[in-house]
Amino acid sequence: MGLFERDTDIYRDRDALREDYQPAELVGRDEELSTYTSALQPVINGEQPNNVFLYGKTGVGKTAATRYLLDHLREDAEEYDDIALDIIFLNCDGLSSSYQVATHLVNELRAEHNQISTTGYPLATVYEMLWEDLDSHGGTVLIVLDEIDNIGDDSILYQLPRARANGKLEDTQVGLIGISNDFSFRDDLSPKVKSSLCENEIHFPAYDATDLKAILKQRADVAFHDGVLEDGVIPLCAAYGAKDAGDARQSIDLLMKAGDVARDDEATTITEDHVDRGRTALERGRIEEGIRGLTEHGHLVLYALVTNDLEGETPIRSRDVRPRYTRFAELAERDPLVPRRMRDHLSELAMLGIISVTERNEGRRGGTYREYELDMPVEQVLSALSETVKLVGVHESVVELAEDAMPDLTTSVASTEGGDETDGEERPEADRSDASLASFE
């Protein structure tokens, strides 16, 4: 028998729980779909498409509804010889400026061998390329910008809807569909952008537990064999999703994770216990991903807080974290950041749910300050750090302290392979001796 062996599976089609799965029908969104369909109707009539702005919290079906309707629109448009429709779908996660959005749009319109770099050109040059590529396309182009609130400036949101009126496009009609999770995003837009982008607004309200149960049942019927789910599983997944702002994506992810946990157990049914364990695993994964995404100084701040926690000094205010952070920065041969910037890193850790913050106020005697403490187990933090961090000396020292403080700490968090080296460079001998716990202060 090989290394891998096919599971005797509870799943009929696990892909039905994946984000990219397109169900045959969308549950609980009749009213929104009806409004959305009307807004897209001009495309089929061969008219200038409307701009549409969708907003609502994460996981309420905005993107799913868009994909669903645009698939139908594409199919229906093929019935008419005089309609040439193209759809560009761009997720703006990680695209923080109009410049980046414009370069990505150019690359979407171009062949593989003709792509442009995402830096280096003047902004005006990128726009010129975009108008040229769009106009050579002809027909109707619908541009969907998902997570549009990531874009820091609204230049592209002004330029795209007005491109034809401003004489940039002659042969192509462009329609813009913006999708946002952020309710305040619309209000922060400049009036001129708001008037064009938001000419058709569709609000997607949060799902309630009944909607979520219907959605989960629809997916589960396809994903699992009959009789695999115990009665309480779908209501429990729906309840967690409803509690977290009516997020269907989260409920579906939880159902899939519960299924994976049950499969690992070689169970024949999925129970509420599998859901709870799945939820814990998802939460852990989310936090570990957050830790991996931190900068070096973010890691150093976290290491400082971990050692403070191991020594029983938490909750601790930022100015008391600083000496340890500074020491670690020196150990890793990095210049320590100014206190203001260090506090930003602490806030970021709090936002990720890795540490918790309590605000205190001692008035005229001590003023307002915040106290920080770890909000997850030390071994979990160290495990996540050990996978990514290459801060010479620091990680080993903290693990050593953790092992002294917690003898039953799992060995998996011990220093990473090659952790004594950075990019192939051997660490100077002096650093190694300096990396002892006694040298923290």
Add this chain to the structure above:
DNA sequence: TTTCCACGGGAAGTTAAGGAGA
């Protein structure tokens, strides 16, 4: 009611890195 303190938020400026084009 005013003052004071330690912060946080945000704007503006700086720096280094990476890429394009002449």
Add this chain to the structure above:
DNA sequence: TCTCCTTAACTTCCCGTGGAAA
């Protein structure tokens, strides 16, 4: 090689905040 461009991470500065003490 030089200049121009964007970006991310950072520094610096100013202002606002909230509640206990004066």
